[in-house]
């Protein structure tokens with residue numbers, strides 16, 4: 001197999017001459033004068049690999065993702081050890097500027113193979129490589145990256161924490177309420193918790209927790225991750241702190257205007273989740289509702305996509321909660337959304353949560369009514385929890401900008417969410433209506 005390659009950077013001249021003298025397996029078909037030209041050449045389909053020297057400092061995860069989506073593997077040449085570590089973090093294969101031409105040819109072949117394998121893996125698992133181009137490129141949390149992901153501090157990559165996505169259809173079924181309170185319960189129980197607002201339509205975690213800053217912590221974290229500069233320390237610095245019963249809840253607030261969604265590129269977000277798994281026991285992500293991927297029908301498959309952040313989180317998460325409003329509008333909407341979810345993220349096994357359960361909307365014994373209706377709709381998945389409608393408690397906690405465990409600790413709504421979070425809370429007094437988590 002002969003690999004056509006484009007290059008950029010004067011520093012490569014000697015190495016490239018050496019590559020050509022090898023007469024295979026790599027042919028340099030274009031020597032570009034600047035990075036923009038290299039990107040354009042890569043997207044024209046005439047090369048399968050790109051070698052960047054000189055400009056290697058300008059490489060980002062998003063750029064690598066763009067080239068990867070065009071089927072072009074990337075190799076960087078630099079002698080700067082700090083830059084090389086950064087490139088390792090964003091999984092761009094790299095070598096010293098004066099690398100032996102034979103070794104460089106081997107590295108280019110490896111990079112091409114890795115890209116092909118990642119593409120095959122996403123095709124066979126049905127994972128949405130365009131939703132998660134990071135996986136195609138090998139930067140996804142579960143992706144077959146070419147090398148070990150070193151953190152910016154040079155620590156080994158130990159992924160211990162879990163990621164939980166809270167998702168649900170349009171119509172404000174209570175995704176943010178569930179995400180915030182699941183995170184709060186885990187934090188108050190002594191776990192290291194990171195709450196991320198990745199809703200690209202209506203970020204509201206900050207306001208729910210009384211955080212008035214306009215810092216869009218997630219966008220900042222994505223920016224650093226894109227450059228390979230996000231490490232545990234940087235993540236801690238960017239995250240806002242919320243104190244809950246003397247425990248810390250770290251929060252990456254969402255984008256402040258919904259037109260900033262382009263800042264949440266999947267390759268970068270994937271890097272944020274990777275660091276999150278190292279720094280937090282539990283990461284909870286409040287997701288946008290929409291899974292539409294219509295843009296994929298366009299020819300410009302590398303255009304940024306608004307719902308890519310949600311799709312990436314749903315693919316990467318260990319647990320996905322699908323929240324629906326427990327009424328005659330919310331339940332059918334959730335059923336339809338679940339089939340969209342199965343199509344967009346094959347293999348995902350969401351835990352169903354029906355929220356705002358109240359007799360007035362479904363009749364007496366609402367839980368058994370809902371269970372019956374759910375079985376008739378037939379999505380074939382059990383309901384994991386029924387969260388009662390409790391407007392007084394929900395309003396009080398929104399008004400005071402904190403979690404239910406602070407404003408309504410004895411409420412049935414808080415109890416049901418705590419139970420879902422696996423946290424023991426004292427039961428309500430006898431005679432009071434309990435909560436129906438299963």
Ligand SMILES: Nc1ncnc2c1ncn2[C@@H]1O[C@H](COP(=O)(O)OP(=O)(O)OP(=O)(O)O)[C@@H](O)[C@H]1O
Nearest residue numbers: 172173174175176177202356387388389390391394
């Ligand atoms: N169990 C509940 N009982 C009463 N009110 C609730 C309950 N759960 C959520 N709410 C209220 O419903 C409203 C919408 O909730 P929330 O913001 O959590 O929904 P969402 O799905 O995140 O909506 P959005 O589409 O805006 O992201 C809020 O006012 C919230 O306080």
Ligand SMILES: [Mg+2]
Nearest residue numbers: 175176199204
């Ligand atoms: Mg919300």
